[in-house]
Amino acid sequence: MSRSRAKTVRAGLHALGVDRVDFRWPGPHGFAIAIDRLTIARGERLLLLGPSGSGKSTFLNLVCGIAVPRAGVIDVLGKNLAAMGTTDRDRFRAEHYGVIFQMFNLLPYASALDNVVLPLSFAPERRKRVVRKRPVREEAARLLAALGIQGSLAIEGMAARLSVGQQQRVAAARALIGAPELVIADEPTSALDKRTQEGFLDLLFGQIEEAGATLIMVSHDDRLAPRFDRALDLCDIATIQRGAEA
Amino acid sequence: MILPRLAFLSLRNRWLTALLTVIAIAVSVALLLGVEKVRTGARASFADTISGTDLIIGARTGGVQLLLYSVFRIGNATNNISWQSYQDIAHRSEVAWSVPLTLGDSYHGFRVLGTNEDYFKHYKYRGNRDLAFASGRPFDDLFDAVLGADVASRLGHKVGDRIVVSHGLGVIPQGEHADKPFRVSGILAKTGTPVDRTVHVSLEAYEAIHIDWKNGVKTPGLSPPPDAVRKLKLTPKAITAAMIGVKSKLSTFGLQRFVNDYREEPLLAIFPGVALQELWGIVGTAEQALILVSAMVVAAALLGLVTMILSTLNERRREMAILRSVGASPRTVIGLLMIEAGALTLLGVLLGVALLYLGLYFARPIIDARYGLYLPIAPLSSAELVMLVLIVGAGFAVALLPAIRAYKMSLADGMTVRI
Numbered sequence: 001m002s003r004s005r006a007k008t009v010r011a012g013l014h015a016l017g018v019d020r021v022d023f024r025w026p027g028p029h030g031f032a033i034a035i036d037r038l039t040i041a042r043g044e045r046l047l048l049l050g051p052s053g054s055g056k057s058t059f060l061n062l063v064c065g066i067a068v069p070r071a072g073v074i075d076v077l078g079k080n081l082a083a084m085g086t087t088d089r090d091r092f093r094a095e096h097y098g099v100i101f102q103m104f105n106l107l108p109y110a111s112a113l114d115n116v117v118l119p120l121s122f123a124p125e126r127r128k129r130v131v132r133k134r135p136v137r138e139e140a141a142r143l144l145a146a147l148g149i150q151g152s153l154a155i156e157g158m159a160a161r162l163s164v165g166q167q168q169r170v171a172a173a174r175a176l177i178g179a180p181e182l183v184i185a186d187e188p189t190s191a192l193d194k195r196t197q198e199g200f201l202d203l204l205f206g207q208i209e210e211a212g213a214t215l216i217m218v219s220h221d222d223r224l225a226p227r228f229d230r231a232l233d234l235c236d237i238a239t240i241q242r243g244a245e246a
Numbered sequence: 247m248i249l250p251r252l253a254f255l256s257l258r259n260r261w262l263t264a265l266l267t268v269i270a271i272a273v274s275v276a277l278l279l280g281v282e283k284v285r286t287g288a289r290a291s292f293a294d295t296i297s298g299t300d301l302i303i304g305a306r307t308g309g310v311q312l313l314l315y316s317v318f319r320i321g322n323a324t325n326n327i328s329w330q331s332y333q334d335i336a337h338r339s340e341v342a343w344s345v346p347l348t349l350g351d352s353y354h355g356f357r358v359l360g361t362n363e364d365y366f367k368h369y370k371y372r373g374n375r376d377l378a379f380a381s382g383r384p385f386d387d388l389f390d391a392v393l394g395a396d397v398a399s400r401l402g403h404k405v406g407d408r409i410v411v412s413h414g415l416g417v418i419p420q421g422e423h424a425d426k427p428f429r430v431s432g433i434l435a436k437t438g439t440p441v442d443r444t445v446h447v448s449l450e451a452y453e454a455i456h457i458d459w460k461n462g463v464k465t466p467g468l469s470p471p472p473d474a475v476r477k478l479k480l481t482p483k484a485i486t487a488a489m490i491g492v493k494s495k496l497s498t499f500g501l502q503r504f505v506n507d508y509r510e511e512p513l514l515a516i517f518p519g520v521a522l523q524e525l526w527g528i529v530g531t532a533e534q535a536l537i538l539v540s541a542m543v544v545a546a547a548l549l550g551l552v553t554m555i556l557s558t559l560n561e562r563r564r565e566m567a568i569l570r571s572v573g574a575s576p577r578t579v580i581g582l583l584m585i586e587a588g589a590l591t592l593l594g595v596l597l598g599v600a601l602l603y604l605g606l607y608f609a610r611p612i613i614d615a616r617y618g619l620y621l622p623i624a625p626l627s628s629a630e631l632v633m634l635v636l637i638v639g640a641g642f643a644v645a646l647l648p649a650i651r652a653y654k655m656s657l658a659d660g661m662t663v664r665i
Contacts, residue, residue, distance in 0.1 A: 066570060087575060094573020107252070107565060109259030114251075121248030122573030158259075174572070 014075070015182055015214035016040040016063060021072030021082075023062055024241075032241040033058050035072075038232075040214060042181070045205070047225055048218040050234035056218040059234060060186055063216065064097060065089035077181055094123035098175025098213070100185040100204075105171045108160035112149060112170045115159050116140035116177055126178035143173040147203045165196045169203065176207050183208055185217040189224070201227060249578065253585040256565070260558065264590060267547075267554050271594025274547040275637060276601035278540040282630055283606065285533050287621040289526060294620075295439045296489075296518050298370035300498050303327065303335060303505050304487035306512035310528065313521040316347055316487035319357040319440045322415065323349065326484035331510055336488070338504070340497035343368050346485040348452050351423070353411045356397045358445045360452030360482075366392070368491060371439045381405050382432030385448045388476050390431035396442040398433040405430050411445065413459065423455040425469050438620030450480035490515075544637060547594070548644050551587055555648040563655055580649040584642050591641025595634050599626070 017039050024032035033055045040046050050056050061067035062074060065081040066089075074081040077096055081089055098119070106115045117140050120127040130139045144155060147169040154162060159170060168188055175183050188204075189197040205227070208215050217228070225231035257264045296317050304312045305325035314320040336344040345368050348360035359365075363384045366377050382405035384392060391411075393403055403409065407430045413421045428447060436442055457478070458469040470478075492498050498517070505515035566579050606623050613619050626634070 064571065090570075090573055090575040093571075097571075097573075099571040101568070101571070105564075105568060107255070107568060109255045110252070114255070118248065118569075119572040122578070 013042045014039045015042045015044065015077060016216070017073070017075035018063075019073040019075070021062065021069045021074060023058065023067060023069040025058070025067075030242075031055070031058065033062075034239040034241075035059070035237055038237050040216060042214055043212060044230065045208070045215040045228045046217070047228040047231040048216060048234055049220065049222050049225070049231060050218065051220050054234050055238055055240050056234055057186065059238065060184055060216075060218060064099065064184060065093050090122070094119060095125050096181050098177075098180040098183040100168070100171045100175045100183070100188045102187040102190055106159040106162075106167055106174075108158065110159060111156050112144060112159055112162065112166075112173075113137055113140050113155050115170055116144060116173045119174060119180075120178055123178065126180065130178045140173065140177060143177055143207070144170065146207060147173050148199075149173070164191050165200065168192060168200055172200070172204050172207065176211055176213070179211040179213065181213055183213045183215045185215065187219050188217065190219070190221070249582055249585055250589075252569075253582055253589060256562075256582075257586055257589065263554055263558070267551050267590050268594045268597060270547045270550050271544075271591055271637075271641075272597035272601055274540075274543040275595050275598025275634070276605065278537075278544050278633070279598065279602045279626075279630060280605060281536045281540045282633070283602070283621055284619070285536065286627070288529075288619055290622075291438060291620050292526060293519075293522055294372035295522075296369070296371060298368070298374050298491065299489045299518055300492045300495070301490040301502060301505070301515045302487060302518055302521075303332075303490060303513055303515045306514045309514065309516040309521045310525045312487065312514055312516055313518060313525060315349065316489075317440065317518065319349070319359075319444060323486045326486055327488065327513060328484050328511060329482050331508065331513065332485055332488055334510070335490070335501075335505060335508075338501065340492050340494065340501050341490055342493040343491045345369065345489040346449055346482075347487045347489065348449055348482065348484075349486045350415070351411050351413055351452075351455070352415050353397070353409060353445045354401055356394070356443050356445055357415070357440075358411050358447060358452075360447055360449045360485075362449055365446065365489075368489065369441070371437050371441070375437075377437065377441065378435040380433045380435040382430065384432055385446075385451075386431055387429065388448065388451050388454060388480075389426060389428045389472060390448070390451075391428035392432040392434060392446040393430055394434050394440075394442040394444045394446075395436040397445055398430075403430050403433070405433060409445070411447075411455065413456075413464075421464055426455045426472050426475070438614065449482050449485070453480040453482050454478075548591070548637075548640055551590060551641065552644045552647055555583060555587060555645060556651065559648055559652055559655065562652075566652055566655065576653045579652050580646075583649040583652055584645045587645030587648075588638065588642040591638050594641075595638055599634070 018035050019037055021035045024030045048056065048059070058067065062069060063076070065074070065084065069082050072082065076092070079092065081092070084092065107118070110118070117136050120130060120136055127136065130136050133139060134142070141155060144150070149155065149166055149169055154166060159167060162170065168191070171188070175185070189200060192200055201224070222231065302312060302316050304316060305323060305327055307324050311321060315323050332346060335341065343364060345361055345365045349357060351358040366384050369377055380395065382392070391409060397403070408427045409430060410422050410424050410427045413423060428451070434441060454475045457475060458465050490501070492501060502515040502517070505513050569579060569582070570576075603623065606621060610621050610623065613621060
């Protein structure tokens with residue numbers, strides 16, 4: 001852990017605080033999740049483990065403010081997401097979050113550059129942060145280069161034509177542009193081979209550290225745990241119910 | 247400005263489907279506007295066929311029928327007016343001018359009209375425009391003929407050519423007046439009216455070519471040569487109809503009543519404008535049906551647009567989820583779909599307008615020549631513009647259905663698509 005990051009983590013400021021949250025997807029086959037308490041410090045790298053169907057995606061939807069709990073508090077950077085209106089939550093997510101999906105997570109018809117600058121269209125403050133340093137597309141190109149995507153063909157061509165590994169790095173650049181405080185990664189390495197996986201995580205961690213962001217990554221691969229400040233099994237912090245019992 | 251760009255990129259990605267949708271909308275819009283242009287053109291063409299004539303008189307029949315055969319050269323008169331009755335009416339004090347009209351013969355399918363030189367002076371069309379000669383002049387000799395513009399151009403005639411008119415109106419003539427050929431003395435300039443498709447000869451010439459005809463049949467051995475005919479008194483016994491101009495408009499009704507109550511023979515006097523309206527009223531039902539069919543075609547094209555968007559929604563759920571993850575609200579998702587639909591409709595409308603004018607440019611001479619319908623290439627009327635704005639608005643509106651569906655999907659999917 002670098003000195004500056006350790007200082008931030010030790011400061012005790014939390015990026016995310018979950019308190020007695022209770023959520024259930026609508027419908028007859030509703031899936032319900034209840035989390036008593038979880039706190040993640042600013043600058044912390046948390047690995048959240050769990051097998052398929054353990055509620056990882058639901059947890060991410062809650063943390064991102066797309067799903068709203070029936071009860072409880074989801075405190076992100078000092079704001080209670082559950083108490084916000086839809087528009088405010090969307091705006092908050094755009095300003096403070098970067099999200100990396102498992103795969104196929106780019107707009108296939110847009111270029112890598114377009115994909116990277118996309119979040120700034122919904123986040124004026126984040127955009128200002130970028131523009132203060134350099135033009136938006138220049139910053140996007142810098143991030144892409146830092147993550148190993150170079151050459152006009154890769155940057156300007158359609159994202160669908162990139163390899164899976166390149167797509168993941170573009171997705172990482174998109175999540176990191178404008179230095180959001182919280183980066184959420186949903187099994188970003190599951191489609192990558194071991195060597196590409198290592199390389200991708202190196203690049204991702206380097207950029208996250210540079211941005212001073214908090215990372216919450218969900219995965220079913222516990223071999224990744226040593227690279228994180230903390231690893232948690234979702235089954236240990238959440239109670240899951242399915243179907244009628246939910 | 248990200249939404250229009252995303253919409254553009256997304257449509258570019260599905261360019262073939264999008265192009266076909268745009269073409270479907272364009273064709274329907276061109277059809278709708280084309281029907282509207284033909285409708286207004288036909289109405290204007292009808293209304294512009296005759297102006298400045300206060301009354302048309304003929305044997306008693308329906309007003310529309312009298313108008314059709316006397317002005318439009320469509321159909322036949324059921325009876326004639328005796329020359330005496332015509333003279334009686336023409337010499338009344340309220341009459342400023344009168345033009346006798348005799349119909350019956352044809353030339354290569356074009357009607358031959360017997361009249362006098364006053365016809366070229368008093369016949370007016372399209373807001374009191376006078377007939378003009380493209381070449382030559384009115385009748386000089388008994389066997390002179392003046393051709394309408396279409397007759398001359400279609401048959402390749404010029405001044406000085408000899409023509410032989412046929413007896414009767416059918417495509418297969420009952421006989422030719424070959425013994426008394428006419429010389430083309432003049433060719434009229436294009437009017438966009440039935441005048442263009444008429445061969446004009448003098449009333450006396452009409453009498454002259456029928457001098458050896460009795461009850462519609464040529465009497466063998468009784469045909470005097472043209473020079474001998476010139477010496478005969480060729481006053482017609484009857485005419486088909488007459489155009490009347492009055493000195494004072496106030497006297498028009500009185501003159502009409504006089505003609506309609508004429509004791510010597512049953513006659514009818516009509517106001518051309520009123521008969522035109524009546525005629526248009528009859529055609530109006532078909533006109534409404536045409537508009538309705540065109541509107542249905544536009545509605546079908548818009549339904550195609552909705553179907554196209556709906557059918558691609560499922561494969562675009564991931565796209566919606568990505569947008570949501572970067573901060574797009576469900577309303578943004580709705581906006582994206584509506585912009586796409588609106589842009590496709592707008593493109594369709596613009597292409598439709600271009601198709602319309604292109605079609606008009608190429609089809610106008612054919613329509614004019616074949617149907618005598620003059621369609622001006624004019625800017626879109628305000629009614630047509632309103633129609634187009636409504637279509638674009640409808641394009642946006644119909645996208646609401648798939649947009650709401652996408653909204654519900656994006657709420658249910660969140661950031662993770664379960665396909």
